Amino acid sequence: MGWSLQIGEIKEHYLTEQQIWQMFNVFFSSKSKNTTTYKFGLIKSIIENLYNVNENLELSYDLLFESFTKIYWNLVIHHHLRQGNHSVKSSEIEKVLTNFREKYGIPDNFRFDKLSLILQLELVQKIKRKAKRYVIGALYGDSREVIYEFDLKREYMRLNGSVYKFMLKYQKVLTYLTNYHLALLLEKYNKAEDTVHMLMKVENVSKRSSLDEFYHILISLGENACFYCGKTLGNRAVVHVDHFIPWSFVQADHLWNLVLACRNCNISKRDQVAKPSFLNILIERNERLVNLKEDIVQRKFEMYRPEKLENLYEYSVVNGFDNLWTPNVDR
Ligand SMILES: [Zn+2]
Known part of the structure; x- marks a missing residue:
C-alpha cells in the first residue's frame, strides 16, 4: 500500500503516450478505489502547479499544498461539501479545516483567498502535515508508481518527465476529467445536488474571489x-x-x-x-x-x-x- 511509504521512486521513467493514457484511464475508472476525494484534489493541485516546477521538475510541497488547501477550504468550508462517505466520520483533512475555522471564528462565506496571508500560511502547514501522511503515497500507488517520486522528509515531489510532458500537452482534457470525477464523487457523498451543479462548483473552486x-x-x-x-x-x-x-x-x-x-x-x-x-x-x-x-x-x-x-x-x-x-x- 502506497500510503505508508516515506519515499517513493519512479518505477519506470520512459513511458509512451499510450501507456500514460492507460494509467490515467485506470486511475479515473471504477477500478481505482476511492473512499474520499483527495486523490482527485491532489491531481488538480498538480495541474495548477505544472509551471511551478524547477528545472529538475521538482515541485515543493509548500506550493503544491497551497493549491490543495485552497481547493479544500473552498469545498469543505465555503461549499459545505463532505469529502467522504456519509457513514464514516469526517476525514483528517476535514477536521483540520473545521477546527481551524472555529478557532479563528472565520465566516463560512469566506473563500480561501480572503483569509489573511498569515492564516493561509498556518493552515497550509497544517494541511500539508496531514496530506503527506494520507494523500501523497496513495496517489503514487494508484498511478502505478510512475507519476512522480517523492520524499516526505525533503518535502518535494519530482514529476516523471514523460508524464510531465503529457500533462502539459493534454492539460485541458485532464482538467476536465479531474473536475468531472471529483464532481461525481462529491455528488455521491453529498446527496442534495445534481452533477451539473456540482461540476460548476468544482470548475470554479480554485478561482479567487478577487485579483x-x-x-x-x-x-x-x-x-x-x-x-x-x-x-x-x-x-x-x-x-x-x-x-x-x-x-x-x-x-x-x-x-x-x-x-x-x-x-x-x-x-x-x-x-x-x-x-x-x-x-x-x-x-x-x-x-x-x-x-x-x-x-x-x-x-x-x-x-x-x-x-x-x-x-x-x-x-x-x-x-x-x-x-x-x-x-x-x-x-
Ligand atoms: Zn485596452
Missing part, C-alpha cells in the same frame, strides 16, 4: 497603461486584471501571466489568447519587472523562465485556444 492583490502589485511596479491597446488606465473600477493565457486553461494566477487591461480590451478578449506579438511584449514586460529587483517580484517570479511562458503559449494553442485575439486599436 485586487495583483492589481496593486502591478500598479506599484509602474504598470500604468493597458497592456493591449496602450491606453492610459483609469481608476480601479475600470481596470481589469487579465490572465494573458486564460485562467480556464492555466488554472493558476502567476504574476508573470497577469497584465492590466482596459475594460474594452478585457471584455473583447474574453477567454482567448492574444496574437504572438503580445507574447513577446509580455516577455519584455516580465524582464523589466525582474530587473526592478523588488522583493515581491523575486518571490512571485522564483519559478519563472521566459521559456515557460513560451511553452504555455504554445500548449494553450494545442489545447484549443487557437482563435488568436487582437485588440481593436493596433499596437
Whole structure:
C-alpha cells in the first residue's frame, strides 16, 4: 500500500503516450478505489502547479499544498461539501479545516483567498502535515508508481518527465476529467445536488474571489497603461486584471501571466489568447519587472523562465485556444 511509504521512486521513467493514457484511464475508472476525494484534489493541485516546477521538475510541497488547501477550504468550508462517505466520520483533512475555522471564528462565506496571508500560511502547514501522511503515497500507488517520486522528509515531489510532458500537452482534457470525477464523487457523498451543479462548483473552486492583490502589485511596479491597446488606465473600477493565457486553461494566477487591461480590451478578449506579438511584449514586460529587483517580484517570479511562458503559449494553442485575439486599436 502506497500510503505508508516515506519515499517513493519512479518505477519506470520512459513511458509512451499510450501507456500514460492507460494509467490515467485506470486511475479515473471504477477500478481505482476511492473512499474520499483527495486523490482527485491532489491531481488538480498538480495541474495548477505544472509551471511551478524547477528545472529538475521538482515541485515543493509548500506550493503544491497551497493549491490543495485552497481547493479544500473552498469545498469543505465555503461549499459545505463532505469529502467522504456519509457513514464514516469526517476525514483528517476535514477536521483540520473545521477546527481551524472555529478557532479563528472565520465566516463560512469566506473563500480561501480572503483569509489573511498569515492564516493561509498556518493552515497550509497544517494541511500539508496531514496530506503527506494520507494523500501523497496513495496517489503514487494508484498511478502505478510512475507519476512522480517523492520524499516526505525533503518535502518535494519530482514529476516523471514523460508524464510531465503529457500533462502539459493534454492539460485541458485532464482538467476536465479531474473536475468531472471529483464532481461525481462529491455528488455521491453529498446527496442534495445534481452533477451539473456540482461540476460548476468544482470548475470554479480554485478561482479567487478577487485579483485586487495583483492589481496593486502591478500598479506599484509602474504598470500604468493597458497592456493591449496602450491606453492610459483609469481608476480601479475600470481596470481589469487579465490572465494573458486564460485562467480556464492555466488554472493558476502567476504574476508573470497577469497584465492590466482596459475594460474594452478585457471584455473583447474574453477567454482567448492574444496574437504572438503580445507574447513577446509580455516577455519584455516580465524582464523589466525582474530587473526592478523588488522583493515581491523575486518571490512571485522564483519559478519563472521566459521559456515557460513560451511553452504555455504554445500548449494553450494545442489545447484549443487557437482563435488568436487582437485588440481593436493596433499596437
Ligand atoms: Zn485596452
